[in-house]
Amino acid sequence: DGGITQSPKYLFRKEGQNVTLSCEQNLNHDAMYWYRQDPGQGLRLIYYSQIVNDFQKGDIAEGYSVSREKKESFPLTVTSAQKNPTAFYLCASRLSGTAAYEQYFGPGTRLTVT
Amino acid sequence: RKEVEQDPGPFNVPEGATVAFNCTYSNSASQSFFWYRQDCRKEPKLLMSVYSSGNEDGRFTAQLNRASQYISLLIRDSKLSDSATYLCVVGLNTGFQKLVFGTGTRLLVSP
Numbered sequence: 001d002g003g004i005t006q007s008p009k010y011l012f013r014k015e016g017q018n019v020t021l022s023c024e025q026n027l028n029h030d031a032m033y034w035y036r037q038d039p040g041q042g043l044r045l046i047y048y049s050q051i052v053n054d055f056q057k058g059d060i061a062e063g064y065s066v067s068r069e070k071k072e073s074f075p076l077t078v079t080s081a082q083k084n085p086t087a088f089y090l091c092a093s094r095l096s097g098t099a100a101y102e103q104y105f106g107p108g109t110r111l112t113v114t
Numbered sequence: 115r116k117e118v119e120q121d122p123g124p125f126n127v128p129e130g131a132t133v134a135f136n137c138t139y140s141n142s143a144s145q146s147f148f149w150y151r152q153d154c155r156k157e158p159k160l161l162m163s164v165y166s167s168g169n170e171d172g173r174f175t176a177q178l179n180r181a182s183q184y185i186s187l188l189i190r191d192s193k194l195s196d197s198a199t200y201l202c203v204v205g206l207n208t209g210f211q212k213l214v215f216g217t218g219t220r221l222l223v224s225p
Binding site for chain 1: 116118122145146148155156157158159160163201205210211212213214215216217218
């Protein structure tokens with residue numbers, strides 16, 4: 001079955017710790033995205049990557065970092081510099097090279113920082 | 115002004131009812147339009163794309179009015195399983211193909 005996996009589903013961390021969220025896809029999609037969702041707000045773009053070894057900041061990149069060493073993988077690190085890290089984090093992918101905008105999402109990771 | 119605006123609801127309707135959601139977007143350069151469905155504490159899933167000519171998928175009909183920058187979703191014969199949050203989503207080319215999400219409209223279908 002093709003799809004996007006994110007792990008873990010729930011993650012708890014103490015303030016001041018960095019944490020890395022996993023995102024893997026076997027859809028052969030070139031483009032991958034990270035969003036966060038907070039209650040009462042739309043999804044906001046953190047980082048995106050259109051090809052391997054390249055990524056760009058989205059609208060709210062401060063306090064986050066990413067890497068894209070493999071086509072299948074796009075991990076997100078939430079650093080201690082992120083002021084409000086508690087949120088629902090969603091990874092998505094899209095087939096590049098087409099005019100299609102549709103993105104497909106993984107199941108998400110719910111991060112709680114106390 | 116938000117780029118994509120939706121009434122948050124909730125819309126409470128009985129089974130079998132017809133319900134309509136609306137959405138407005140601010141950027142006239144928007145190129146693609148979608149409705150996504152999001153169940154509680156789950157990821158958004160693509161429900162349907164929206165075209166100027168209007169499109170239908172079973173009980174769901176979506177419509178786009180580019181002149182008014184307005185998107186609609188009509189659900190006929192509501193089922194209990196339709197209860198979810200419906201996200202209006204707009205695609206923009208800002209150097210890459212970006213999606214801008216509304217905050218969603220919550221639908222509750224009751225027996």
